[in-house]
Every structure is written in structure tokens, then in C-alpha cells.
Amino acid sequence: MAKKLHMSALAGIVLLAGVMATPVKAFEPTVDTAILVDAETGRILYELNAEQALPPASMTKMMSEYLILEAVNEGQISWDDQVEVNEFLAGLSQDRALSNVMMRSDQTYSVKELYESVAIYSANAATMALADHIAGSEGAFVELMNERGEELGLGTPLRTGGAEAGMDNLDAIAEQNLGTFQYVNSTGLPNRLLNGSHPEGTNEEDDNYMSAKATATLAYHLINNYPEVLDTASIPEKIFREGTTDAITMQNWNWMLPGTQYGDLDYEYVDGLKTGFTNTAGYTFTGTGEKEGERLITVVMGADSEAHRFNETERLLEWGFGRYYEEEIFPANMTLDSYETLAVDKGEEDTVTLATSDAFSELITEGEEEMFSYSVELNQELLNEEGQIEAPVEEGQVIGQMIVEFTGEEQPSYLPGLENTSNSVDIVTTSSVERAGWFSLTMRNIGDFFSGLWGSVTDTVRGWL
Template sequence: MGKFKGTVLSLMAFLLVFSSVFATSETAEAGFNPGVETVILVDADSGKILLDKNIDQALPPASMTKMMSEYLILEAINNGEISWDQEVPISDLNAALSHQGGLSNVMLRTDEKYTVKELYESVAIYSANAATMALAEMISGSEGAFVERMNERAKEIGMGEPMREAGSGDLESLFEQGIGDFQFVNSTGLPNSLLGDNYPEGTEPDDDNYMSARAAATLAFHLINNYPEVLETASIPEKLFKEGTTDEIRMQNWNWMIPGTMYGDLDYEYIDGLKTGFTNSAGYTFTGTAEKDGKRLVSVVMGADSEAHRFQETQRLMEWGFNHFSQTELFPAGMSIEEDETVQVAKGKESEVAVSTEDALSMMIRNNQEDAYSYEVEWDESLLNEDGKLTAPIEAGEVVGKLHVVSDEDDAGFIDGNDQSSVNIVTDEAVEKAGWFSLLFRSIAGFFSGVWTSVADTVTGWF
């Protein structure tokens, strides 16, 4: 008997260790350990943050700045301010800058003709600096005015607080103190020091551009949702600029994850944007977006130690997101609210009205984690009387409250503060106001009911 008992205990111990190993393995697989200091992963449909690490420190993002320039170029196209076939004037400054060695450029000349489309393609594919400045000047009259527009639009789309509004002092000291979320000082992402005396008005000669990973992801999120055509150009692996001329240049996409670039070992078939960058402070950076099986994600990687590393980390991050998150319907449309299936009605032909969710509520969540989500109800207090009742007449489909998702998960929220985790609660049918006679009768009945209750309470007290 003792030997049998010892065998059973040994078997139980083995099974405990065995199950523990597999549980640990499953947990490790479900988690993600970033290989860089700063990383964020976002659902491109809702803006829900799926993973974040050190995302609020503003850093110099270099050419990732051009995402905002592209945003404003596409905005100007869509608003009719400029057109694709419109000619872009080239200043002496931009022509000279385009021939400056060590900077990404296509060759520009003051006596040559360039269309908006040509220069935009050079910006989106090849990160051409002088071309970016020429487009900025064309749209706003000067690069300084364009920079003002960049900062204004950044605030409007929820990128956070500009560093110069968050604190006082030079940008470098604000950066060292971790103050603010972004600051644009030129259209290209180059440090102003590389522009000599030709830095944009309203900025300082030693200024640099800054964006936190959260701000960069917010910008990318709005760029691809407001102007999805950006991906048509951002996904081009290479293109000839001024083909057949002495200025011909093969524009190889700096995003080496795009299939068809010269770095085939970094290809990732699902990627189609967006922008790379490098500075000593931020390391090798990359804002990427990819779509797989109907799911689109946006990622920002900062602090990679090589060009290849930023792409390898991006692919690892994207695959983790695609494999472990799914768009899931948490609560259906027309769902009755448990314990609040109806709301009391005052002065109506009916004394209550049924309510339900107006739309289905779906979110990108970890696979098989539906049980971690519940809800809370918030009624519109402005519609309720002092007794907590709606007052007739009431229309069918009238919004009377909100259903808010509550999660046991470590939820980082949404990228621009625009919470997508709620849905309207609406009335299922109309309730007409009762006639004057019915209201009078109810009032009389209520009076005598109150009197009877008072008398009954008094008599009960006697005994």
C-alpha cells in the first residue's frame, strides 16, 4: 500500500510539473518581449493600443516627420488647394539642397518642370528632403507657415501637447526633461542645423523635430484612415525619377520590408508602409503598417540598433499581433440590458419602455479572452426626472444612455483618446403621452393610494 501511495504521489508531482511547463509556455507565447526600448502596436481600425512600452517620451524621429508633411500634401489635394499635375516651383535654396551629399534627395533644378505627383512620389518612396520643402512652400507660401500648419494639425488629430506649449526653454532642454509629446520645426525631419541660415521662420537654428511613439502612431493611424491612398505610393518598392534624363535616379524604398526592394531577406508580404528614420537619440526608427487576413495594424519601433533590426522587430511585433488578437463581437446589437431591460416612464400611455443596445460592440481583443469583458450602464441623467423616469412622449430609437465595456485585461486604451469601447442604449418602441383624463385619474388614484397607505401605517402603529 505504501509503495502504491508513493507511486501515485510521484505521478501527481510529474503531472504538476508537466502542466506547469505547458502553462508557462502558453503564457510566454501570449506575451511579447520587445527587443527595443520603445514600441507600440495599434489596431488600425479602432486605434486600440495592443502593446506599449515607453511610448510617451518625445524623441527626434528624423524622416518619420514626413508623415505629417504627407498628411498635409494629401489634405491639400483632397481639398482642391493643389492638383497632382500642377507644376511646383523650385527655389535656388531647394535646388542647392537637393545636390547636397549625405542627404536623401532627388536632383532638382530651377529651370526644370516638376509636378506635384512627381515630387510627392519622391517624398513617399525615397524620403526626398528638398522635394518635401518645395511642396511645403507651394502649399503654404513658406516652410515656416507649413510648419505652423503641421503643429496645428497634430493637435487637432490628438497627437498630444506641443513641447513649446507644455514648457518653457529650448527644445533640447524640454526633451531632456521629458516635457511635451511632439514638436515640428521643419517639413523634413532634418535638424535645423543642417539647413544653415535657411531654417524655417518661427523656429530656432539648433531646433530639431520631436515625436513620441504614441504621437507617431496617432499620426500614422489618422494618415492611413483619412487618406488611405498614401499606401498606394508608400508600398512601391522602387521607381525611376526623371527617367531618361541626366537627373534620372532609381528611388529605392527605404522601407526594406516592402517586397521587391533590394533587401529580399527582410521582405514581409503584409507590409505596405510607412516611414523610417534615424537619429543618435532615437536610434533606428520605423513606423509601419501591415494588413493580414482582414486585420490592419500600425506599429512604431524606436531605439533599434541597426537598419535591419528595426524591420526585424517590426515583423516580430506584427506577427505577434496578428496571431494573438482578433476582432471580436463582445455584445450584439439589440441586446437587452441585464436587470435594466426596461426604464420606467412618467406621463406615458405605458408605464415603462424596453431598451437595448443600438449597435453591436466589437473590439480587437486577445484570442479567447471574451470572458474578461463585461459592461457598465450609464443613463443620460438629463432625460430622467427626479424619480429616475423618462417623460413621455418618447420616440422609438431614442438614445437614453451608454453601455461601456469593462475589462479585467491590462487595457492601455485608445491611441488618440477617442474611446471606442461604448455603444448607445436606445428605446425599442415609442411611448405616447397619456391623455389629460388618464393623467388626472392617475393623480387622483395616486392621492388616495397615498392616503390609504398613511392610514394603514397609522393603524398598524396602534398595534
């Protein structure tokens, strides 16, 4: 167990000149469901109906992208692997009513080029081909999607079998509170559009569901675990199968990216992440952008047009960048009250000095910079019964944590599972202490013996008097 001491050590940090000079008004959304999140800590900066499960459309593909990148990073597949395409997927890829790149059953395609078609152009048949390649079938891939969703903290999956349970009724989903996400295929299309070839284990009338909070949680883990996703998601345009009769220019559906053909909608700070549209879902978008080192994540669901979802995203980002800023609350190498030193057993020195390893910074709004305190937790496994650490002690050795707490009235909220992941800083030794030699330890033991003996004699004599 860790030793814990609460302290009223409030930070007295002076605001940078000019920061937040003009108050920012409360955000007024024009959609029914939205969320804004700090991409570093997972702190929720704004949310509206963020836990209501809704069809996400192609934002579902973010989970497919996560599993693709996971499989590549773990060596399960490689970018150069050649993927075969069956007759069904070859036929589906020619459906121009859906977002697709042309594929043929007598050709193979690299994982890399199919992944790019998914991340840039939201290609549906290509997504399904990669699902088959990774898991053996799309049904098995869907099982992985739901399993990983739970592991990442997206929530509790909704029941599958929507047709039988009436789960195509959004009001029923909200009233029964069955969960915050459900994957029934790898693309985000309603199963009914797959011409009876929906994944095994699902029904023809099933659809995918994610709440805005679940979607933001997925985006958070995708960006932080596999930041290379933005290298591809930020490409405004690329040609698939360039130089062949099947070549197609993949214009990124994210029109906020600088360099797309819709220049009036671009926003210089945006570099991802995933759009979506179905008749049931409306226009959806998970956006992310970075300004002056601060990255935010947005989710907008149920917009009524392409422009609406992008305009609302820009408004959310502008509001977030204008209201919140990162501030150093506690500096690095800070000496902690009552923990300036730690007693050392069997060392050439009796104590070792302590300090924090890094600065603690937080995304805050004006007036919050002094609303923080800290407590100290030492690793008891490193200490003896007297609270000493045994020599030798190396400089930079981690011996505990400084736990930072927000003391304001309105406690910040975080994405699921991220509540306590960024509120601590290591406490380390700032010097080294060598272990005392055999002779020194022997003399200390002799001294301790006679000191103890003399104390015992003194107590006895006092008892006689």
C-alpha cells in the same frame, strides 16, 4: 447628466476552437525604444522607453503628410495644383547625399507627384516645396506641425532653440522631461544640413524630436483620419517624371513591402508606413500591417541598420498577431439587465423595448474574454422627471450608452486621448411608439385627475378614523 448604473454583467463568451492554443513568450526587444499598438482602438500592446524624446529622422514627414492630406481633403489645395520651386530647393533636390527627386526652378510640379515622392521616396526638397505651397513658408508650416501635434495628443512640444538650451544633448532632454515631440522643419533632417536655410523661428543646430509613443499616436491618427495614405505608402516602386531627363525610379525605402528589390526582408502583411535615418537618430521605422482584419502599428527607433529595423518590426508584428486577437465580448441587439424597456409618456404604448445597437469587440489575449463588465448611461436630456421618454419614439433612436469596463488586474493602456473612445456602444429603441391622440390623452388626464382626487378623499377619510 447621464444616469449611470454599474452592473456585474460578466461576459461568458466561449473561445473559438484552436485560438491561442500555444502560449506566446514575452517579447524580448533588440532595440532600446519600441512600441506596438492596436490601430483600431489605440491600445498599447507593448512598449519600451516609449516616452523618451529622440530624433525620428524622416518619420517626421508623417506630420507633413498629415497636413498635406488635410489640406487636400479640406479643399485648401488640390492634387492638380502646380507647385513652383525656388532656386534653393532646386539646388537641394540635386544633393544625392539626401533622399531627393530632381526638381528645377523653371518648371512646376503637381501636388500629387510631389506627395508621391514624399510618401514613397522620402524626398526632402519635395516635402519642403509642399510646405511652402500650403503655408506660404516652411517656418509657417512648422508652426502648423507643432500645433497639430498638440491637437492630436502627441504631448507637450519641446522648447525650440536647441543650440541655446543645449537641446542637442539627448540626456539633457530626458532628464529635463521637457516634452515628447518637437518639429523644427518639415523633413526630419537636422537643421545643420540645410546650409543656413533652416525655417524661420528655428536655429541652425535644432533637430526634430518625437518619442515612440508620440510617433505611434501620429501614425494612429494619420491612418484612421486619412486611410488613403496607405494607398501611396504601399507602392513598392514608381518613376518620378517618367519620360523626361529628370526621371528617377523611386524605390520605396520600406523594404518590408512585397515587390521591393529586397525580397528577403519583405513581410506579406505590411503596407506602410515611414522609414527614417540620420547619423544621430540611427535607423527608425514606423510600420503597420494587417492580418485577418487586425491592424497593428509599430515604432522602432535607434536600430543599427536597415535590416535591423525591419527585422525588429517583423518580430513585433509576429508577436502581436500571435498573442492578441479580436473577440466579440458583447453581441449586437443585446438586452441589458434592468433596462429591457423604457417608460413612455403620452404614447399609444406605455413602454418601448431597448437593446444595444452593435456588438462590442476588443483586441484581447487568452483569458481576458471574461474580464469585462458593463454599466448603463441614459441620456437624461431625453427623459422627464419620472424617467420617461415622451412619445413619439422612433425605432433605432439612441437613448444612451452601454459603457464597457475591463475588470482584470492589469488595466490596458492606450495612446493619449484614446482611453475612453472605444469603450461604449449605443443603446437604441427596438420599436416605435406613436403619440397618443388628443382624445386618449384627454381621457387619461381625466382619469388621472379622478384617481388623484379619490386618493386624496381616501387619505382624508383615513385621517378621520
